[in-house]
Amino acid sequence: MRIANLIGGVVVLILGLAVLFFSYQLDYYSEFGPGPGFLPLWVGIFITGCAIYLIIDVFRKQGKAEAFFKPRTRLGLKMLITIIITFLLFPLLGFSIGLALFTGFTMRMMGKHHWISCGLTAVVTAIAIHFIFGQLLYIPLPKGMIGW
Amino acid sequence: MDLLNNLYTGFSIALSFNNILYCLAGVFFGQIIGVLPGIGAPTAIALLLPLTFKANPTSALIMFAGIYYGVAYGGTITSVLINVPGESSTVMTCLDGYKMAQQGRAGAALSVAAIGSWLAGTASIILLMGFAMALARFALRFGPAEYFALAMMAFGLLTVFGGGQPVKIIISTLVGLLIATVGLDVVSGMPRFTFGVPQLLGGFDFVVVICGIFGVAEIFSSMEEPEGGELIKAKFQLRELFLTWQDWIASRSAILRGGIIGFFTGMIPAGGITTASFLAYLAEKRVSKHPERFGQGAIEGVAAPESANNAASISGFAPLLALGIPGSPTTAVMLAGFMMWGIRPGPLLFQTKPDLVWGLISSMYIGNLILLFMNIFLIPVFVTILRLPYTILMGFIVVFASVGAYSVNNNLFDVWMMLGFGVLGYVMRKLEYPIVPLVLAMVLGQMAENSLRQALTISGGSLSIFISRPISAVFLAAGILAYLTPVIRWAMKGIRRAYVDRE
Numbered sequence: 001m002r003i004a005n006l007i008g009g010v011v012v013l014i015l016g017l018a019v020l021f022f023s024y025q026l027d028y029y030s031e032f033g034p035g036p037g038f039l040p041l042w043v044g045i046f047i048t049g050c051a052i053y054l055i056i057d058v059f060r061k062q063g064k065a066e067a068f069f070k071p072r073t074r075l076g077l078k079m080l081i082t083i084i085i086t087f088l089l090f091p092l093l094g095f096s097i098g099l100a101l102f103t104g105f106t107m108r109m110m111g112k113h114h115w116i117s118c119g120l121t122a123v124v125t126a127i128a129i130h131f132i133f134g135q136l137l138y139i140p141l142p143k144g145m146i147g148w
Numbered sequence: 149m150d151l152l153n154n155l156y157t158g159f160s161i162a163l164s165f166n167n168i169l170y171c172l173a174g175v176f177f178g179q180i181i182g183v184l185p186g187i188g189a190p191t192a193i194a195l196l197l198p199l200t201f202k203a204n205p206t207s208a209l210i211m212f213a214g215i216y217y218g219v220a221y222g223g224t225i226t227s228v229l230i231n232v233p234g235e236s237s238t239v240m241t242c243l244d245g246y247k248m249a250q251q252g253r254a255g256a257a258l259s260v261a262a263i264g265s266w267l268a269g270t271a272s273i274i275l276l277m278g279f280a281m282a283l284a285r286f287a288l289r290f291g292p293a294e295y296f297a298l299a300m301m302a303f304g305l306l307t308v309f310g311g312g313q314p315v316k317i318i319i320s321t322l323v324g325l326l327i328a329t330v331g332l333d334v335v336s337g338m339p340r341f342t343f344g345v346p347q348l349l350g351g352f353d354f355v356v357v358i359c360g361i362f363g364v365a366e367i368f369s370s371m372e373e374p375e376g377g378e379l380i381k382a383k384f385q386l387r388e389l390f391l392t393w394q395d396w397i398a399s400r401s402a403i404l405r406g407g408i409i410g411f412f413t414g415m416i417p418a419g420g421i422t423t424a425s426f427l428a429y430l431a432e433k434r435v436s437k438h439p440e441r442f443g444q445g446a447i448e449g450v451a452a453p454e455s456a457n458n459a460a461s462i463s464g465f466a467p468l469l470a471l472g473i474p475g476s477p478t479t480a481v482m483l484a485g486f487m488m489w490g491i492r493p494g495p496l497l498f499q500t501k502p503d504l505v506w507g508l509i510s511s512m513y514i515g516n517l518i519l520l521f522m523n524i525f526l527i528p529v530f531v532t533i534l535r536l537p538y539t540i541l542m543g544f545i546v547v548f549a550s551v552g553a554y555s556v557n558n559n560l561f562d563v564w565m566m567l568g569f570g571v572l573g574y575v576m577r578k579l580e581y582p583i584v585p586l587v588l589a590m591v592l593g594q595m596a597e598n599s600l601r602q603a604l605t606i607s608g609g610s611l612s613i614f615i616s617r618p619i620s621a622v623f624l625a626a627g628i629l630a631y632l633t634p635v636i637r638w639a640m641k642g643i644r645r646a647y648v649d650r651e
Contacts, residue, residue: 008579012319019326022341033605036333036340039597043322043329050319057315068578076368076574083364083546083567090560099550103543110371111539121540129547137199139555 002058004068009054016048075110082106094144096134100126151277158506161206162514167507170207174214175515179522181215182222182234183530184541189219189235190477190587191366194358195548197485198555205489206504210511212485216478217269217461217512220421221519224261224454225530228254237421237457240429244442244449251445259391260399260447261454262523268407268455269516272462275411277509279463280498283470287495290471292602293613297623299596302417302473304630306585309416309423314634316581324586327352328593335601347561354484356553356562357569357590361583362477363549364570367542369577399451402432406455414460417467420476420584421460428456462512469493469505473592477584480591487591 023044026037086102093101104122107113130148133139161167181192193212200208223235228245241261248257290298303321307314330341331351342348391399406428413424432452433442442449464475472494474480486493491501498505553566573583589596607613615621629636 004579008575008581015323019341026338026340027336029609030336032335033609034601036336036338039600040326040329040340043325047319047322047326050315050322053315054319070372072372075371079368079371079542080571086546087550087560087563087567090563095551095554099547102546106543106546107539110542111537113537113539121543125543125547129551133199133551133555137202137555139551140558141551141554142560 001068006055006058009051009058012047012054013051016044016046016051019044019047078109079106082109090142090144092144094146094148095141096126096129096148097144097146099129151281154502154506155277155510157502158508158510161503161507162210162511166204167207167210167511168514170211171214171511171515172518174211175218175221175519175522177211178215178218179222179519179530180533182219182238183225183534184234184536184538187366187541187545188362188478189216190358190481191362191545192219193478193481193485194355194362195545195552197358197481197488198355198552200485201488201555205486205491206507208485208489209482209504209508210515212482213465213508213512214515216464216482217265217458217515218519220454220457220461221262221265221523222530224258224265224450225527226534228257228261228450229531229534237425237461238453239422240425240453241450243429244444244446247443247445248447248450253445256391256395256447257450258523258527260395260451262520263391264399264403264406264451264455265458265523266516266520267403268410268459269462270513271407272411272414272459273509273512273516276463276466276512279415280466280470280505280509283466284495284498287471289619290495291617292599292606293617293620294623296596296599296603297614297620297627298417298471298473299592299599301623301627301630302592303585303589304627305417306582306588306630308630308633309420312580312582314631316579317585318631320576320581320583320585321589324589324591325593325596327357327586327590329597334594334598347557347559350557352565352569352590353556353562354481354487354591355556356566358481358484358587359549359552360566360569360571361573361587362481363545363552364567365573365577365583367545368570368574370538370542395447399447402448402451403455405431405435406452407459409452410456410459411463413456414463414475415466417473417475421457421464424456424460425453428452458516465508469497469508470495472497472595474588477587480584480587483591 019040023037023040026040027035028037028041029035082102082105086098090098100122103125104118107121108115108118126148129141134141162171177192178189181187181189192215196212200211219235220237223233223238224241224245226232226234227238227241228249231242231246233239233242245257245261248254306321307317326341328351330348332339332349339349409428409431410421410424413427414421429449429452432448433439436442436446436448464479467473467475468479468483472483472492474483483493491497491504549566549570550563553562554560556562576583576586603613604611613620614624
């Protein structure tokens with residue numbers, strides 16, 4: 001966790017410096033008062049200051065902390081990858097089918113539910129998304145190859 | 149007389165068939181959300197928010213308010229029966245509620261929670277009517293300097309109530325402010341941090357951020373945690389749910405004290421329902437003649453925090469409606485809803501939208517009454533829902549979050565952004581950066597920045613405007629004091645240590 005905190009501190013520091021850099025290019029003060037760069041510049045200054053304090057604090061403090069990676073962290077990663085693949089497949093499958101397949105797949109992968117329950121849930125989800133969101137709430141969801 | 153007229157208007161709106169249905173749906177849904185671990189009130193409201201874009205704002209708010217206070221009731225069931233709080237606001241209930249269940253008194257624990265919540269909630273609504281109007285009248289004196297100082301006070305109070313490392317709370321707040329600045333600057337029309345991406349010109353939509361940071365991030369975090377405790381098999385016959393006379397005598401003062409503590413904690417920006425339940429439990433233990441009974445199944449240990457969390461969930465509407473300042477993540481999400489519907493909460497809301505304000509407040513009486521009956525007669529139904537595996541639920545969360553994010557601008561860019569914020573929220577939780585300050589700052593960011601710029605424009609760039617106006621000076625002083633709390637605590641600890649050494 002100490003290393004994770006250190007990396008977190010460095011990322012925040014980079015963010016603070018980036019904010020400083022980009023807000024410096026905006027007007028700090030305009031004819032009528034503070035400009036668009038006024039608040040971002042101060043936000044950048046404070047983020048940078050806090051990040052430096054945080055990094056120093058990591059070196060100052062000793063002691064055990066909870067580990068960053070837990071035994072079940074990989075499940076979260078699997079989930080993230082599954083979501084990314086689903087989103088990438090939206091142009092091909094459409095929203096309804098894509099999210100329905102995702103629901104069925106994660107039920108099987110994470111919960112080890114029976115294939116039949118997973119399949120049934122997927123079918124019901126696809127129909128529900130299509131009719132509730134698409135037809136009832138008029139959300140023009142992206143359609144896939146089969147027009148759903 | 150005005151109050152009675154307003155209440156009459158409110159009830160005539162809240163008692164319409166449509167709004168009763170919305171209220172019923174809200175409290176029922178809230179109760180379920182409270183029972184299900186891994187999904188909280190802000191997530192539920194964030195996921196439903198995009199679906200209410202075309203709904204009547206009053207009806208949608210009645211439903212969301214129902215979810216908010218319904219969640220506090222629902223979380224109790226898991227705290228009592230499986231020793232896993234369905235909501236952070238019911239953590240304290242685990243201590244004595246679960247012990248009571250082990251002693252075969254689950255019915256009494258659930259019952260005192262429901263009755264205490266209802267009594268404290270109803271009293272809180274009565275107080276809310278008076279306080280919210282007084283607050284709104286007071287806030288009519290506010291100018292840009294006061295609004296900026298108020299936002300600063302709210303951010304500062306997060307370091308006191310937020311929990312966790314103060315520097316991480318401040319960073320989280322600053323990142324929230326930063327997110328709020330992305331897009332076209334409303335004053336000059338200059339793009340800020342858009343990097344040539346046209347979809348960013350309008351800034352990040354609240355719905356996109358909230359769906360990701362609450363909805364999707366919660367899935368990643370919940371998956372890491374092992375499945376929660378074992379369900380105590382309790383029989384829920386109606387007879388067992390009634391309190392004995394001794395139970396009632398023991399818990400009535402706890403309900404009163406919990407209700408008062410909850411009401412005032414809920415009113416403080418960043419106070420929230422979790423803090424209220426903690427404070428009420430600690431206060432009850434302190435005033436008790438037998439503090440050793442706490443943690444061993446004391447009924448007051450259930451009555452006090454449960455009354456407090458419900459009272460706080462209702463009083464939290466006072467700063468939201470009267471000042472436009474949310475006191476908790478859930479009211480922050482509701483503020484995002486107000487913005488989505490094009491309504492600006494604040495002192496003028498009571499004059500411009502009395503039907504919305506009074507319809508909402510009146511619906512709380514109805515909602516709390518429905519919840520009381522639900523929690524006496526429908527407990528077995530909610531116990532059945534408790535067995536729903538999270539592996540099914542998470543799929544539906546992604547469905548709602550994706551559709552919600554997409555529906556904002558009807559483009560897939562927002563869906564990817566939502567996922568990005570989900571990852572950000574997950575990493576922040578892992579590194580113990582609190583999420584609430586980010587959300588509050590993001591929702592209040594534009595108001596804070598505009599107020600700051602307007603105030604400085606009025607004063608010709610002089611910062612003295614913030615201290616020359618008494619209300620602004622008080623808010624700012626409270627905010628600075630709140631930011632300095634860690635330093636004050638550290639200094640006090642040093643003084644105490646020096647004193648002990650000298651002894």
